[in-house]
Amino acid sequence: MSDTDIQDKAINVDTEKGNFKYPENYEFDAGVGLTEETVKYISKVKDEDPWILDFRLKALEIFKKKPMPTNWADKDLENIHFDEIRYYLSKGQQPARTWDEVPDDVKETFERLGIPEQERKFLAGVEAQFDSEASYSRMKEDLEKEGVIFVGSTEGLMKYPEIFRPYFGKVIPTSDNKFSALNSATFSGGSFIYVPKGVKLKQPLQAYFRINAENFGQFERTLIIADEGAEITYMEGCTAPKFETTTLHSAVVELVALKGAKIQYITVQNWSSNVFNLVTKRGMADEGAEVKWIDCNIGSRLTMKYPGVVLKGKGARGEVLSIALANDGQHQDTGAKMIHLADNTTSNIISKSISIGKGRSTYRGQVHMPKHLKNCKNNTECDALLINTNSRTDTYPAITTRGENNTVQHEASVSKVSAEQIFYMMQRGLSEGEAMSLAVNGFVNELMKAFPMEYSVELKRLIDMEMEGSVG
Amino acid sequence: MTTTLEQPMPTSITNEPTWLAERRAAGIEQFNALAMPTARDEMWRFASVGRLSIEGFNPVEAPSADKLAELVERSGLVSERAGRSVYVDDAQASFEGISAELAAKGVIYLPINEAVAQHPELMEKYFLQESTELGSEKFFGLHASIVCAGSVLFVPKGVEVEQPFVNYYWTSGERAAVFPHTLVIAEDNAKASVVDIFFSDTEDNEALNVSVSNIHAGAGANVFRKIVQDWNEKTVSFQLDTTVADRDAQVKNVAVNIGAQRARFENQTRIEGPGADVKMYSLTVAEDTQEFDQRTFQTHNAGNAVSDLLYKNALLDNSRTIFSGLIRVAEGAQQTDAFQTNRNLLLDPTAEANALPGLEILANDVKCSHGATTGNVDEDELFYMMSRGIAKRDAMKLMVFGFFEEVIEKVESDELAENLRELIRNKFESKIK
Numbered sequence: 052m053s054d055t056d057i058q059d060k061a062i063n064v065d066t067e068k069g070n071f072k073y074p075e076n077y078e079f080d081a082g083v084g085l086t087e088e089t090v091k092y093i094s095k096v097k098d099e100d101p102w103i104l105d106f107r108l109k110a111l112e113i114f115k116k117k118p119m120p121t122n123w124a125d126k127d128l129e130n131i132h133f134d135e136i137r138y139y140l141s142k143g144q145q146p147a148r149t150w151d152e153v154p155d156d157v158k159e160t161f162e163r164l165g166i167p168e169q170e171r172k173f174l175a176g177v178e179a180q181f182d183s184e185a186s187y188s189r190m191k192e193d194l195e196k197e198g199v200i201f202v203g204s205t206e207g208l209m210k211y212p213e214i215f216r217p218y219f220g221k222v223i224p225t226s227d228n229k230f231s232a233l234n235s236a237t238f239s240g241g242s243f244i245y246v247p248k249g250v251k252l253k254q255p256l257q258a259y260f261r262i263n264a265e266n267f268g269q270f271e272r273t274l275i276i277a278d279e280g281a282e283i284t285y286m287e288g289c290t291a292p293k294f295e296t297t298t299l300h301s302a303v304v305e306l307v308a309l310k311g312a313k314i315q316y317i318t319v320q321n322w323s324s325n326v327f328n329l330v331t332k333r334g335m336a337d338e339g340a341e342v343k344w345i346d347c348n349i350g351s352r353l354t355m356k357y358p359g360v361v362l363k364g365k366g367a368r369g370e371v372l373s374i375a376l377a378n379d380g381q382h383q384d385t386g387a388k389m390i391h392l393a394d395n396t397t398s399n400i401i402s403k404s405i406s407i408g409k410g411r412s413t414y415r416g417q418v419h420m421p422k423h424l425k426n427c428k429n430n431t432e433c434d435a436l437l438i439n440t441n442s443r444t445d446t447y448p449a450i451t452t453r454g455e456n457n458t459v460q461h462e463a464s465v466s467k468v469s470a471e472q473i474f475y476m477m478q479r480g481l482s483e484g485e486a487m488s489l490a491v492n493g494f495v496n497e498l499m500k501a502f503p504m505e506y507s508v509e510l511k512r513l514i515d516m517e518m519e520g521s522v523g
Numbered sequence: 524m525t526t527t528l529e530q531p532m533p534t535s536i537t538n539e540p541t542w543l544a545e546r547r548a549a550g551i552e553q554f555n556a557l558a559m560p561t562a563r564d565e566m567w568r569f570a571s572v573g574r575l576s577i578e579g580f581n582p583v584e585a586p587s588a589d590k591l592a593e594l595v596e597r598s599g600l601v602s603e604r605a606g607r608s609v610y611v612d613d614a615q616a617s618f619e620g621i622s623a624e625l626a627a628k629g630v631i632y633l634p635i636n637e638a639v640a641q642h643p644e645l646m647e648k649y650f651l652q653e654s655t656e657l658g659s660e661k662f663f664g665l666h667a668s669i670v671c672a673g674s675v676l677f678v679p680k681g682v683e684v685e686q687p688f689v690n691y692y693w694t695s696g697e698r699a700a701v702f703p704h705t706l707v708i709a710e711d712n713a714k715a716s717v718v719d720i721f722f723s724d725t726e727d728n729e730a731l732n733v734s735v736s737n738i739h740a741g742a743g744a745n746v747f748r749k750i751v752q753d754w755n756e757k758t759v760s761f762q763l764d765t766t767v768a769d770r771d772a773q774v775k776n777v778a779v780n781i782g783a784q785r786a787r788f789e790n791q792t793r794i795e796g797p798g799a800d801v802k803m804y805s806l807t808v809a810e811d812t813q814e815f816d817q818r819t820f821q822t823h824n825a826g827n828a829v830s831d832l833l834y835k836n837a838l839l840d841n842s843r844t845i846f847s848g849l850i851r852v853a854e855g856a857q858q859t860d861a862f863q864t865n866r867n868l869l870l871d872p873t874a875e876a877n878a879l880p881g882l883e884i885l886a887n888d889v890k891c892s893h894g895a896t897t898g899n900v901d902e903d904e905l906f907y908m909m910s911r912g913i914a915k916r917d918a919m920k921l922m923v924f925g926f927f928e929e930v931i932e933k934v935e936s937d938e939l940a941e942n943l944r945e946l947i948r949n950k951f952e953s954k955i956k
Binding site for chain 2: 423435437439441442443444445446447448449451452453454455456457458460461462465466467
């Protein structure tokens with residue numbers, strides 16, 4: 052069999068993995084479609100203060116007026132039918148406090164996801180979102196003593212408005228884009244975190260998100276505030292069961308790093324291949340602060356996600372490290388935005404993408420140094436790996452520079468796994484598929500190191516799974 | 524006949540063949556049907572489209588015989604040449620045809636209207652057949668409907684012409700609109716080179732230029748095109764250039780851009796045969812409030828071919844540059860090597876460089892890369908030279924001219940290279956601090 056024959060062979064990924072589902076049993080259901088009534092209903096069920104309802108209604112107006120992203124948007128976006136989506140579901144349960152109170156079927160879900168029970172001991176608090184509401188939320192007592200707040204979005208806005216309200220919707224304004232407006236109108240779930248001055252969390256906070264109702268959009272809202280000198284690492288992992296019709300996920304994540312604070316936000320995403328994942332993520336870094344996005348996108352039908360950092364204070368630092376893997380029928384449209392607004396700010400973007408079969412991965416980036424700034428630096432590297440002859444990759448960066456002593460460099464390269472490498476490994480007894488997996492893991496290895504250990508293990512497993520059957 | 528750009532009428536030359544009249548009519552239709560670009564168009568991202576007005580510019584009457592003679596006299600950048608044409612405001616001022624020897628070999632070098640009259644089949648096949656796809660389709664339409672000035676070079680199979688054909692396009696009249704056209708057809712294994720030079724008569728005659736240049740390189744052909752653009756800073760300019768390269772063709776484009784208030788470049792390269800090798804080099808020196816807006820597109824429709832692009836921009840004062848490049852490797856175009864490099868040198872803190880280097884790769888066995896860097900003069904290098912007794916200003920000059928030299932030396936002609944250095948020196952030597 053010739054090389055091309057092998058490469059053209061159909062790709063058979065085991066789609067049954069992570070493909071599970073439980074009977075739907077929802078106490079509250081806002082029905083299908085999005086109207087003012089839906090938004091009022093969501094707000095009422097959540098028993099929200101009037102200002103939150105106002106915020107939602109204004110957002111709904113903006114959502115209706117905003118056009119779909121123009122210019123570079125994927126045509127596939129036209130397949131989202133906003134009036135066929137359920138915007139809110141809840142079991143009507145209060146966030147559970149102890150593990151024993153967590154419903155059995157949720158526990159089983161964790162089991163299937165392969166999250167070891169021991170892992171919980173490593174984690175400062177676990178918040179798993181089962182559909183809209185946090186089904187389980189726990190914090191270690193010592194964190195509470197330090198004054199760390201880790202709650203759901205509604206709880207955060209209701210209980211601690213003096214902390215969260217000043218920053219809510221400020222890093223990402225409602226009108227930022229159509230999907231941030233959609234989220235602002237319908238948000239539920241997500242995490243609101245406040246880390247007080249000087250508190251450095253040694254262990255990461257973690258949340259797992261899942262989608263479990265057919266045709267159900269998930270609109271979680273996350274806001275993390277690290278006060279002066281505070282440090283926090285937050286991890287989210289996503290898996291979703293497979294459905295017949297498309298599912299929309301549109302989150303808004305805002306990070307606020309005040310003077311000297313550090314925030315690290317880690318995402319491992321493995322949506323099923325019918326999910327539209329249209330997420331707006333942005334961090335604001337004050338003087339000397341650091342915001343770091345570590346992002347891994349596997350799965351979904353279309354992902355559009357460009358984590359950004361607004362470098363607002365002198366000496367701020369922003370970083371985006373991302374891995375994207377696009378399999379047959381998938382489009383990973385990911386990238387990064389770095390907006391330099393002060394002197395001596397630095398940013399770094401490293402993006403690695405892998406396209407398998409007819410998968411398409413796209414890097415889209417923006418680096419902006421608009422004003423009379425001094426001594427700013429940006430480094431961008433995009434590497435794409437194409438596995439099959441018909442795989443596709445695109446790179447579309449946009450860079451604006453002015454000012455004194457600023458340097459910007461952008462580099463991108465495209466390659467395939469070399470035949471020599473595969474041959475070498477096969478000679479030593481590996482199957483072609485194993486050799487391919489190993490080569491791909493090698494390609495992203497450098498970035499894997501940036502992930503916490505348990506995540507990089509999970510990631511390697513995911514990549515192996517995706518690579519199954521990609522070669523003869 | 525009078526025509527204005529607000530309501531342009533296709534040029535009608537008596538005895539013009541039907542196919543050409545049809546192309547002109549289609550052009551005017553395209554111009555009228557398409558809207559003016561806006562900042563929302565991706566093809567015009569970062570461009571100051573507000574400064575793009577074509578209003579008030581019109582084709583003008585031919586200048587006086589004295590003026591024509593004067594400008595022909597000033598058309599002396601390249602002395603060793605196989606032919607030369609000089610146009611002023613789209614009026615032919617001088618045309619030095621080819622030698623009898625070249626004519627005997629079948630080489631054709633003629634003004635466009637004569638080429639249409641004498642070689643209708645050839646012109647029908649190639650003239651106005653390659654439009655831009657990079658945003659200025661409206662202006663291409665305008666060009667097609669009006670164009671009457673320009674030169675056609677045809678080199679038949681296996682014929683090699685070493686010396687270049689030099690085309691000068693001048694503007695002189697008040698608010699003149701010009702539509703120069705250069706068409707180069709090199710048949711299989713032919714060798715040809717052209718130099719296109721764009722000049723303004725004075726420092727302040729306002730002008731609009733919408734020029735088109737099309738290169739067709741047959742199998743194994745070798746084409747070298749050099750472009751010198753030194754309009755005055757009262758000119759709005761569009762240069763819509765295309766190259767089509769067949770199997771094993773070698774094409775080289777070298778452009779040096781100094782002038783114009785607002786200059787838009789659209790440069791497309793289409794590789795249609797394996798083994799082709801296309802190079803695109805450009806050097807731009809921007810000052811005051813000049814804006815240079817460069818859009819490039821390298822399409823690889825065939826495998827085993829190479830394309831390499833290097834665009835260097837040096838920016839002073841409040842100038843802006845936009846480099847937007849795209850490499851597209853079509854499905855199945857394996858073993859492609861396509862490269863794209865953009866280097867921006869910011870010499871003043873108020874200058875702004877934008878870079879949009881893009882890749883679209885639909886084949887996996889390729890070597891493709893793009894790089895874009897923007898920065899100031901390297902402080903370490905400056906220090907090194909100063910510590911060896913070179914004054915700061917001289918050291919800066921050395922480094923900036925060193926930055927230019929990489930492109931200038933690519934013109935492969937000592938005379939032209941020296942003339943280019945002179946043009947650049949005149950423009951901005953006094954500005955280096």
